[in-house]
Amino acid sequence: MSKHQALMKRCEQRLEELSKQTAIKSTSLEKRLEDSGISRREFMQWSAVTATALSLPLQFAPMVAQAAELADRVPLIWLHMAECTGCSESLIRTDTPNIDTLLFDHISLEYHETLMAAAGWQAEENLEHAMEAYKGQYLLAVEGAIPTANGGHFLTVGCKGHTGVEIIEETAANAAAIVAVGTCAAFGGVQAAAPNPTGAKGINKVINQPVVNLGGCPPSEKNIVGTIMYFIMFGHLPPLDMYDRPKWAYGARVHDNCERRGRFDAGEFVETFGDHGAKEGYCLYKVGCKGPYAYNNCPTERFNHHTSWPVLAGHGCIGCSEPDFWDTMADFEKPLGRRELHSLDKTADYIGGALLGATAVGITAHAVAGIFAKNIEEVEE
Known part of the structure; x- marks a missing residue:
């Protein structure tokens, strides 16, 4: 069996498993696309382009489309640490809806401080509920560096005053995969510039689990959505370079x-x-x-x-x-x-x-x- 055949078989098995799960969102992606004036033809063209961007043969284009439609089976927790929210802005700032932004909206986004309506104790409850309800299943995306000096107290978040170190350690413990969105989360960002008084670090320097780094200040929306799509399709992170960045996005100068x-x-x-x-x-x-x-x-x-x-x-x-x-x-x-x-x-x-x-x-x-x-x-x- 060739490498691509093995990859295709893995993708088929993964999508079959997801299709058996209950949809978390009430509105299908097809309906969202239709309401936004995006045709099925345009969606399939996007699927072909995305497959190519992910360095996959065009035979994977229908699977990209199927994975996008099943994206609401994948819970996503998105954390904000020491950052400017520019990475989220890269993804959501658009004058008209496109497939990337609609797909991000279709994913079961359980926690995102910038986008969610909840605040205070309710926000904390949402995060705790998502971590418990989807233990071992959720995709964790982290935006921003983790200050580690002074016991991590250069960054405290939420009404309970938890430090960034405490939050990342707790949420990462039961994540199915972890994505560092942007250079701050990946490598510490400008917060880590010498002499780095807050001890800011990329999340892979704080936890021991594998992390995929999406370098960029900010990374493009395609790199964010593409990495999420790869996880949906295969259930694991893509091949990485020496800095744990996806080779499909960071393989060329x-x-x-x-x-x-x-x-x-x-x-x-x-x-x-x-x-x-x-x-x-x-x-x-x-x-x-x-x-x-x-x-x-x-x-x-x-x-x-x-x-x-x-x-x-x-x-x-x-x-x-x-x-x-x-x-x-x-x-x-x-x-x-x-x-x-x-x-x-x-x-x-x-x-x-x-x-x-x-x-x-x-x-x-x-x-x-x-x-x-x-x-x-x-x-x-």
């Missing part, structure tokens, strides 16, 4: 798929913001773009209904999907320099270690290496 890559190869660079090169869409490396060092699918997925992303809008990537980017990638409007260029043609599993201090290796062959080196020397002068 931002640089590789950037619409300005041709300008990079041609040695055409923006020298200062607002110059002729900026107006013509030249490469932003000289004004600080960290795309060659960052791994994310921003160029292909973009944000706000696939409308745009920072580089398309005219500012370089700041590497926000990478661990410690707030320290290692600064200054955000200056290039890192010649020293780090050894990592430009390395793989996703290598570059993180290289950027954080692994042994340097020579620059690999490049069609325009001479042109690029000349331009970088000009920056250094």
